[in-house]
Amino acid sequence: MDKERCHVRIGVVGLGYVGLVTAAVLASRGNSVTGVDVDVSRIQMLKRGKSPIFEPQLDERIGNARSNIEFSEDYSKLSDCEVIFLCVPTPNTDNRIDLRYVMAAAAEIKEYNASSDLVIKSTVLPGTARKVSELTGMNVVSNPEFTREGSAVHDTEKPDRIVIGGKSVERVREIWEFTGSPIIVTTNENAELIKYASNAFLAVKISFINQIADLCEKIPGTDVNVVAEGMGLDRRIGREFLRAGLGYGGSCFPKDTVAMSSFAKEKGLDLSIVNSAIQYNDNRVPFLVKRIEENLDTLNGKRVCVLGLSFKDNTGDLRESRSLMIIENLKRRGAVVRAYDPVVHYIGDIDLYDDLSKCISDSEIVITATEWTEFSKINPSLFRGKEVFDLRRILDPKEVKLTMGVGIGKN
């Protein structure tokens, strides 16, 4: 097979961050792709050529692939697909993974096309592929994704590795060969666990560096960014995921660490390291708001500008956003909160500014809550006379007088 182009009839079920990016990338590589989602409004938007989510490069890939990608709410459109990727959500219910969408989608797929390879991309606990195989009688392949929102297209096209679990995986392997990335072929269970172990490890890494940041704040002359850089140059540690800040949010780490911990508990095992990272992360926002309050007489009646609303930069996704938690905490203490975000322009009861400079100049206190590059480039003069709390540690303390920067030990 031509390694650059691949011509497989592919179905993708669930057109959220994972599914839509998978569909767009695989279609742009020459495959013929049918994307199915039960959300009719989402399908209508996609049919009009509009992406329902903000994700860099996604519109471009969908545009390039227009002739070989179609969207539908009708599962019967999958009947001639050779490979079907399952990309539906796996939320937690009572801290345990809820497989209802996976099972419902798998049952529908079986109805229309039981001879295709059913590839689970959704994050599922070990043993799930086996259950889906029992339910459908299909060849079930585990192919977890490791893409980050905000760089999902890049991560899908150039992943560090591809993990494929199952007995008959050749077609799936061929689909991903264009990436040139190392491919691990293993059991379904290993593939499923690799995903959880990876997310849990990264969550632990973030909680670890945040705890080092707390320690830095007790030691004059230290700066967590420099400490992280010095640690990260050791290849055994690596530079990524050592950015101290508000703690991890988003739709994956909080959910997956908790589900993994409950899963282990059911097996009689206390994942104490993961549990500790979860607990630390849960306390992070209240801890930081308390630190802010300690630095001021009071928050009551103070005009506070929060920079960034999404759970991380380069996305408009608000799920488990630490920024929203900060805002709620500040409001409870009587602060008058307003916010600016580069891509989120409307949200419930938050006073949102379209103009970043005005949002800052109208406020007495400024808080960085998402690591958008735009914020690290703000003209330092705008901060003059303000109390600045750099909770994402993105401002240059030599340029901006910080009241508090996460992980900076003051003299």
Ligand code: UGA
């Ligand atoms: C994460 C993983 O990075 C992906 O590999 C995985 O595929 C995905 O979950 C998933 O399971 O679907 P994502 O949640 O999109 O991706 O975003 P990350 O870039 O991992 O950021 C997660 C959170 O950690 C954000 O709130 C971010 O601000 C925070 N973070 C990240 C830090 O506080 N410090 C860091 O150094 C890195």
